[in-house]
Amino acid sequence: MTLGDRVPVPPLAPERLERLEQRIVAAAAPALARPAKHALWPWGLSLASAAAAALAVLALRPVPTPPIVPPLVVSTDARETIIELGDATLAAAPATRFDVVRIGGGIDVRLDHGAVRLDVAPRPGRPPLWVRAGDVAVRVVGTAFTVARAPGGGEVTVEVEHGVVEVHRAGATAPVSGGQQWSSRDGTVIATAGTDITSPGADRSAAAAAAAIGDGRLGADDRHTPDLATGPALEVAVLGSRDAHTPGGSGGAIDRVPPRATGARPPHGDRRGSAAPTDLPPAPAGDLHTRIRTQPLTAAVAVPGATAVDRAAELRTLVAASRGAEAATALYGLARTQHVELGRHGDALRSLDAYLTRFPSGAELEAVLWLRLRILCRGTIDDACRAAAHTYATRYADTARGDIADLVKNSR
Amino acid sequence: MTTQVAYLEDIVLVDRCLDGQEVAARDLFRRHRARVHGSLYRVLGSNTDMEDLLQEVFVQVFGSLRSWRAEASLATWIDRIAVRVAWRSIGRRRARPPEEELGDHDAIAPEVGGSRAVHAREGVRRLYAALATLSPSARIAFALHEIDGRPLAEVATVTGASLTATKLRVWRARRALHALAAADPVLREFLADAPAPGGAR
Known part of the structure; x- marks a missing residue:
């Protein structure tokens, strides 16, 4: 007989559980309400949950650091596999490999090889669903479209049937409308023939869907057309990033970069390591701010908290209560939260300076130096910005970010 | 595939919760309440204040649900919150007179x-x-x-x-x-x- 057998758990009475469930669901309702259309972060959480989270922050000392676990990876065999994802249906073709992660409340489907077709219900006011194929990311915001990826991480094409999609690649954002096709080969948008753009609500037939799968394409169908400029997570479209959003940056406006391909190298931090085409024209040297902003920030430790203020408080507690690598991780997370979520750039810089003083060889050093560059270069590119860029470029010369830092430090 | 399906179910369930679906919130609570209750009970040794503690856990869960990044299973993520709540409860109980503890004899x-x-x-x-x-x-x-x-x-x-x-x-x-x-x-x-x-x- 184990100790567990000797300490049985007496169940709570059903009526007590029922009352408890009612109370919890009622208390949770504000937190689970859909965010306002223009909100960049779900601020609409209840005061009660915020207070509870704040109390937990104060009361608990070592805050557990969630382990970094690889995202779910699904590999199909010789059969097509269909998975219901609530308001989305995912059909994976035979011999397909993809992974699924949640980012900022949204769903991220990342195709490694093969084909996946997605049918997505409208997601108004909710974090977006992304489909990524190599270094191309497509934001599902209100359209029916097909993405095809050639074997071996080759050319990616995005063909839009109706509505508009955003194709993100290497910092560029290309809106592609119904009846148009985008190709990663040259980054151009061309008109396609035979696409019915007069029936935006029409479902594709099963045969068309099967053909898409059979051709090695993937598709998504979101029968809703919200305002593209109001959705959250506008800067998350860089590959491999777990960044949810960057409200301190563009304030929610899409970087309307003309459709183009900018550089052949995947962004820094892309852990997929997918091959990118190398026959693309070089990016213009201008618009450094856009290139800096669209680089993904390295993910930080996730801590609970109803609001960014709560999370910052919890990270501060963790910094104070821990040592070594744990404190370093928390300090970077604090700086990131202060900059990205709270817009307190001065505080963020102080946190970063504290990091560099305490952990000059910390595991997050690269992320810290990039974040510092990003903050110092968010306005005028002045001497402080160039100095930060110089520091970064010196240490990380052979990276995509290093190239950008090099451009910044040499800019006039 | 079982783990993967459970993982996807977690993702779907959270997504439905974040869509404001009350039935999903109830489903999440019902799926996890017994395990959380068991853990809290085994740590604290009593059902005293158990309803309050469960409420505290799940209010935090729902309040922080948007920050769940699926880096760990939903159960593990919820259990972390439950452990924090248990930790706090231990601190509170230490401040109480000893005779108030284990008063319900329901163990x-x-x-x-x-x-x-x-x-x-x-x-x-x-x-x-x-x-x-x-x-x-x-x-x-x-x-x-x-x-x-x-x-x-x-x-x-x-x-x-x-x-x-x-x-x-x-x-x-x-x-x-x-x-x-x-x-x-x-x-x-x-x-x-x-x-x-x-x-x-």
């Missing part, structure tokens, strides 16, 4: 009756009185591993400690309990089958 299975029940109840009371002398970290690690039956690695994950630290905490707790049991026949008998401090599991 004994209903089918155990008569003098055996009294004896078992007394054993549980002394176990938790002994656990109350430990640090919260040692108490939680011991309770989750030895009483709730979770593997050490899982305990380490939900408490945010390293595996080594978790082993050390459990070992210290065992050592302290066996030291107390040496002078307490009831506790000694209650712990009779529990691993000795040097034992490995």
Whole structure:
């Protein structure tokens, strides 16, 4: 007989559980309400949950650091596999490999090889669903479209049937409308023939869907057309990033970069390591701010908290209560939260300076130096910005970010 | 594929919750309440304030649901929150007069009756009185591993400690309990089958 057998758990009475469930669901309702259309972060959480989270922050000392676990990876065999994802249906073709992660409340489907077709219900006011194929990311915001990826991480094409999609690649954002096709080969948008753009609500037939799968394409169908400029997570479209959003940056406006391909190298931090085409024209040297902003920030430790203020408080507690690598991780997370979520750039810089003083060889050093560059270069590119860029470029010369830092430090 | 399906179910369930679907929130609560209740009970040794504690856990869960990044399973993520709540509760209970603890005598299975029940109840009371002398970290690690039956690695994950630290905490707790049991026949008998401090599991 184990100790567990000797300490049985007496169940709570059903009526007590029922009352408890009612109370919890009622208390949770504000937190689970859909965010306002223009909100960049779900601020609409209840005061009660915020207070509870704040109390937990104060009361608990070592805050557990969630382990970094690889995202779910699904590999199909010789059969097509269909998975219901609530308001989305995912059909994976035979011999397909993809992974699924949640980012900022949204769903991220990342195709490694093969084909996946997605049918997505409208997601108004909710974090977006992304489909990524190599270094191309497509934001599902209100359209029916097909993405095809050639074997071996080759050319990616995005063909839009109706509505508009955003194709993100290497910092560029290309809106592609119904009846148009985008190709990663040259980054151009061309008109396609035979696409019915007069029936935006029409479902594709099963045969068309099967053909898409059979051709090695993937598709998504979101029968809703919200305002593209109001959705959250506008800067998350860089590959491999777990960044949810960057409200301190563009304030929610899409970087309307003309459709183009900018550089052949995947962004820094892309852990997929997918091959990118190398026959693309070089990016213009201008618009450094856009290139800096669209680089993904390295993910930080996730801590609970109803609001960014709560999370910052919890990270501060963790910094104070821990040592070594744990404190370093928390300090970077604090700086990131202060900059990205709270817009307190001065505080963020102080946190970063504290990091560099305490952990000059910390595991997050690269992320810290990039974040510092990003903050110092968010306005005028002045001497402080160039100095930060110089520091970064010196240490990380052979990276995509290093190239950008090099451009910044040499800019006039 | 079972783990993957469960993982996808978590993702879907959270997505539905974040869509404001009340039925999804109820589903999430019902799926996880028994496990959370069991863990809290095994750590604290009493159903005193249990409804409040469960409410505290799940309000935090729903309040932070948007920050769940699926880096760990939803159950693990919820358990981390439950451990924090248990930790806080231990602090609060330490501030109470001792006689208020274990007042509900509900730690004994209903089918155990008569003098055996009294004896078992007394054993549980002394176990938790002994656990109350430990640090919260040692108490939680011991309770989750030895009483709730979770593997050490899982305990380490939900408490945010390293595996080594978790082993050390459990070992210290065992050592302290066996030291107390040496002078307490009831506790000694209650712990009779529990691993000795040097034992490995």
